Amino acid sequence: MDTSDAISDFLTTRRAKLTPAQVGLPDFGGRRRVPGLRREEVALVAGMSAEYYKRLERGNATGVSDAVIDGVSRALQLDEVEHAHLYDLIRAANAGAHPQQRRRPARSAQATPALQQTIDAMSTVPVFVQNARLDAVATNRLGRALFSEMLDDVRPPANAARFIFLDDRAQTFYRDWEAQTRQIVAVLRAEAGRSPYDRALSDLVGELSTRSELFRTLWGAHDVREHRTGLKAVRHPVVGDLELSFQAMDLASDRGLQMIVFSAEPGSATQERLQLLANVAATAPENAAS
Template sequence: MDTRDAISDFLTTRRAKLTPEQVGLPDFGGRRRVPGLRREEVALVAGMSSEYYKRLERGNATGVSDAVIDGVSRALQLDEAEHAHLHDLIRAANAGARPQQRRPVRKTQLTSGMRQTIDAMSTVPVFVQNGRLDAVATNTLGRALFSEMLDDASPPANAARFVFLDARAQTFYRDWEAQTGQIVALLRAEAGRSPYDRQLSDLVGELSTRSDLFRKLWGAHDVREHRTGLKSVHHPVVGDLDLTFQAMDLVSDRGLQMIVFSAQPGSATHERLQLLANLTESTAERASR
């Protein structure tokens, strides 16, 4: 990823979403050549010269301080994920590292202790992924929940490939359109953290070539954190499930994120999840005989 272009495109797309009124500036009218704020208006709200901001929006991040990042973030009303993404992009640009010097190490398996921990969590589905959204590990119930994604997939199974390239995803995710935006926003954030990850670049290139929707969403430069929320799916065996999730970064396995799904006790989803657990256990017992 070209970090100069990424900085420029990100700032431009954020600026286009705002109006003078939203940032507390008067709108004197007149024809605007592009939607949103002018560069001079961003600079005014951020407390810097217009030339300095223009240089930054062209991708020249040399010497940009945390205070400048905070000022721009405030002017563009960036949320926490967007602020972190801008910081990552500027840090990468200032590092000036060449791709071969910045090869990230991607873990492909858990430590034995963490593997034991997720296997012990037998009443809830657990899914472990890396920043590229590769499936690194699941517990038994997690594999049963995401069987549509994991079964018959060439390793490593990848959530983005499933969502954009597998027709079953549109049935599995009941809010498939929202899921597509979330997936792209997560990958865009990871691209800011790991701009020289060749496998991530290959994944983005593949999806951009094979999916018009992915290419459109990627161009929006939206970013997102993946911490908590609701996942509504249609499981091919037990039907509709509305699952809350909590995502946690693993300190013992850096670069990996563990996602734990659960259901409200007494709800239909809770009963169906228990049914899935029982069916999975029965199948495993028959297979071991």
Template sequence: MGLPDFGGRRRVPGLRREEVALVAGMSAEYYKRLERGHAAGVSEAVIDGVSRALRLDEAEHAHLHDLIRAANAGAHPRPRARTARKSQLTSGMSQTIDAMSTVPVFVQNGRLDAVATNRLGAALFSEMLVGARPPANAARFIFLEPRAQTFYREWEAQTRQIVAVLRAEAGRSPYDRQLSDLVGELSTRSDLFRKLWGAHDVREHRTGLKLVHHPVVGDLDLTFQAMDLASDRGLQMVVFSAEPGSPSQERLQLLANVAETVRG
């Protein structure tokens, strides 16, 4: 990276504080102040410089921005309105997802509460939704329900993704009481959650592969696309699909038939 030689032997990998400050284009003393949480008046250029020096990805950069925004709000407090996450869809969007009958649709807020599903989405995630105290929550299911370890075929990877998504939401909504309560509950009841939460990993998962074992139709390999809803701000619609002609598509069609039969 073209850094000067600061001398001495490195005991751990990575940049020293002075090197991060140099790459970020600021003094080491100013960077120390940022590390201590003194972020009042920090400019976009400074945030970009720190992100570049630490090689943050897009989600991590956004999280850093959210943390600094929260620190600035704390330095200049004013009456705060309660953070409210939407708990239902507009009627138009509900009609839209109901019309998407050939793919499972799951709508969630930033806390990963299940806000709405279409019929096939409800059938796919029946293990999470049936019997759950409202609102059903993906994080609560995966860490506190033993069934989750059978439902998610890559359960350990899924736990890390869930925590990283919640950590990013905590940066965006630092005053969300319900999110704080959820994190407190999971930290108290799950040693694994407490360990992963302490790692401060941040990610946004907008596309990927979900491997599940459904109790009715068996293994499903499903790709997913997550989209923020412009008409329902704060909500995200996740749409799942299977590769055409694959066993997963056949099983997904079977699940749709079962769901339609139960409805009838």
């Protein structure tokens, strides 16, 4: 990923979302060549010279301080995830001039025996472990049953983004498929900022961009998001509609991996159907993702 272009595109798309009134500036009218704020207006609210901001938006991040990042984030009304993403992009751009700083700890490719044992013990809830590229690294039995359409008959590692954009079954499986597409791209975009030299991630983005027009469009929006908690509404081919809450936790002992635990509201139809799925899974051969 070209970090200079990423900085430029991210800042441009963020200021396009704002109006002068939203940042407390008067709008003196006149035709605007581009939607949203002008560069000069961003610079004014951020407390810096217009030339300095223009240089930053062109992708020149040399010597940019935390105070500058904070000022730009405040001016563009970035949320916490967007602020972190801008910081990552600028850090990566500066590291690009020093190749020895580019290396990051390798992303775990498979679950350790201890991790697999732990998630297998969580037998009453589906558990799904993924890396930052959204590859399926491990599941427990119920997790594999829940995501069978993504995991079965796929050469490992199965990948959530490939499933959503390249497998027609995803549009039936995810009842809110369009929202899921935006979420997936925003998560991958945030990871691209953290790991711009991850070759496997670049290859994945390139593949999806080539094969999916929707992915290309969403990728160009430069939206970023974290995947921490929420609701998954799915239509399982065996037990029907499920509404599952999820909690996603980074694993300190397995750097780069995230464990997602799904649960159903007690006494709900989803809980009954999840128990039915567990009964079905208990009679099937064990085949955890790896």
